[in-house]
Amino acid sequence: xxKNVLFSLLVMTLTIYSIRLLPFLFLKGPIRNRWxxxxxxxxxxVTLAVMTFPAxxxxxxxxxxxxxxLIAGLLMAWFSGDLFAVSITCCVVVFLTGLIL
Amino acid sequence: MSAEASLELxxxxxxxxxKKRGAWFVHGMKNGIPIMMGYFAVSFAMGIAARGIxxxxxxxxxxxxxxxxxxxxxxxxxxxxxxxxxxEMITTTLIVNLRYFLMSCSLTQKxxxxxxxxxxxxxxxxxxxxxxxxxxxxxxxxxxxxxYGITLVSVFGWCSGTVLGVxxxxxxxxWAANAMSVAMYGMFLAIIIPPARKDLFIALLVGISMLAxxxxxxxxxxxxxxxxxxxxxxxxxxxxxxxxxxxVTDEDDAAAGxxxxxxxxxxxxxxxxxxxxx
Numbered sequence: 001x002x003k004n005v006l007f008s009l010l011v012m013t014l015t016i017y018s019i020r021l022l023p024f025l026f027l028k029g030p031i032r033n034r035w036x037x038x039x040x041x042x043x044x045x046v047t048l049a050v051m052t053f054p055a056x057x058x059x060x061x062x063x064x065x066x067x068x069x070l071i072a073g074l075l076m077a078w079f080s081g082d083l084f085a086v087s088i089t090c091c092v093v094v095f096l097t098g099l100i101l
Numbered sequence: 102m103s104a105e106a107s108l109e110l111x112x113x114x115x116x117x118x119x120k121k122r123g124a125w126f127v128h129g130m131k132n133g134i135p136i137m138m139g140y141f142a143v144s145f146a147m148g149i150a151a152r153g154i155x156x157x158x159x160x161x162x163x164x165x166x167x168x169x170x171x172x173x174x175x176x177x178x179x180x181x182x183x184x185x186x187x188x189e190m191i192t193t194t195l196i197v198n199l200r201y202f203l204m205s206c207s208l209t210q211k212x213x214x215x216x217x218x219x220x221x222x223x224x225x226x227x228x229x230x231x232x233x234x235x236x237x238x239x240x241x242x243x244x245x246x247x248x249y250g251i252t253l254v255s256v257f258g259w260c261s262g263t264v265l266g267v268x269x270x271x272x273x274x275x276w277a278a279n280a281m282s283v284a285m286y287g288m289f290l291a292i293i294i295p296p297a298r299k300d301l302f303i304a305l306l307v308g309i310s311m312l313a314x315x316x317x318x319x320x321x322x323x324x325x326x327x328x329x330x331x332x333x334x335x336x337x338x339x340x341x342x343x344x345x346x347x348x349v350t351d352e353d354d355a356a357a358g359x360x361x362x363x364x365x366x367x368x369x370x371x372x373x374x375x376x377x378x379x
Contacts, residue, residue, distance in 0.1 A: 004184070005160050006160065006163070008180065008181050008185075008190060009160065009164050009177070011187055011190050011191060011194075012167075012191075012194045013163075013167035015190070015191050015195060016167075016170060016173055016198050016201070017226065019198050019199065019201050019202050019205075020201045020225040020228040021225035022202065023205035023208075023209055024208075024225045027205075027206055027209045035344050035348065037349055038348040038349040039340050039344040040199065040200075041203070042340040043199045043200055044203075044293070045293050045297070045303055045306050045310070045340075046306060046336045047196065047197055047199070047200070047332060047336045048172060049289075049306075049308075049314070050310050050311070050313070050331065050335045050336065051172060051175070051197070051289060052286045052311065053311035053314055053315060054311075054314065054319075055328075060283065065279070066283070069287070070286070070290075073287045073291075074290060074294060076290075077293075077294030078294055078295075081295035081298075083139055084135070084138065084139040084142070085291075086287045086290055086291035086294075087139070087142060087143060087284045087285075087288045087291065088284075090283040090284060090287035090290075091283060091287070092280070093283075094279055094283050095280040098279060098280070099276075
């Protein structure tokens with residue numbers, strides 16, 4: 001099990017470093033292909049949205065707490081946008097709803 | 102970097118910015134403090150998740166030190182727990198962290214052509230949303246030691262949070278562990294929602310992505326697809342179609358993508374606020 005974990009970590013560490021390194025090694029100028037440029041532009045939004053929902057509902061024992069955290073997080077992100085503040089807001093909401101649910 | 106190139110760099114820096122390379126490093130460490138605090142809280146939750154699937158403190162430390170990625174490591178934990186194969190691990194890591202590719206592209210535009218190419222290998226390691234945000238927001242050319250300073254402090258917070266999460270996460274009561282388990286998602290929301298507020302198309306994209314993800318996780322046949330591949334498939338399809346429907350315009354491209362500016366603003370703002378207290 002743990003041998004596999006270390007092997008997996010090695011594979012993923014090398015992969016993620018390659019992603020970060022390749023542009024530094026090969027990029028002489030801006031990317032020309034418009035579709036690829038646009039695709040890269042939209043990737044983070046789609047990826048993170050897919051990873052957030054519905055996974056947030058299953059993060060705690062109770063899906064209702066997940067819903068509350070999602071709504072609070074959305075509101076906080078919409079009005080504040082500060083990474084740390086949004087993160088903490090979600091945590092606090094789960095804590096508070098945990099007291100009553 | 103040669104002394105000559107270094108002098109050249111210093112000439113180009115804005116007034117008020119550090120003049121010496123060592124001072125840039127210290128300046129970076131100071132600006133890294135708010136990032137370190139945010140990283141600590143999030144990586145603590147990461148440590149709890151890692152422990153939950155049976156990873157020990159050493160493995161979790163290596164993961165945080167090697168990957169330095171929130172969504173990426175979160176996906177990594179899921180993949181390890183599922184016993185995913187090498188192809189799935191590489192593909193998922195590529196897709197989930199593709200934004201770093203974009204950020205690296207963007208940061209290359211900030212480098213002094215005279216900078217020693219060796220720095221490129223170090224800077225590549227430093228690419229995260231927040232560190233990139235601070236680095237790309239300096240005026241003129243980027244002094245690599247500035248980025249190294251930010252990274253040193255930030256990665257310290259990232260790794261120590263992870264290890265503590267593994268070690269003492271289990272003595273946390275359920276309510277605290279539950280509360281921290283959503284920290285990661287809060288961070289994701291903080292990355293995708295502010296740009297969605299400014300751009301209705303991105304808001305629509307986020308909505309469609311969440312809906313599709315929900316369908317994929319509940320529909321009879323689709324739900325048998327692992328969550329790693331679900332992310333890959335939906336990202337390629339939805340972002341691919343979005344790129345056809347609304348290609349990025351040349352104005353958007355001024356800084357290799359709008360979101361880069363968003364990160365830069367957010368991070369610089371956060372650093373400014375905290376800097377005031379320090």
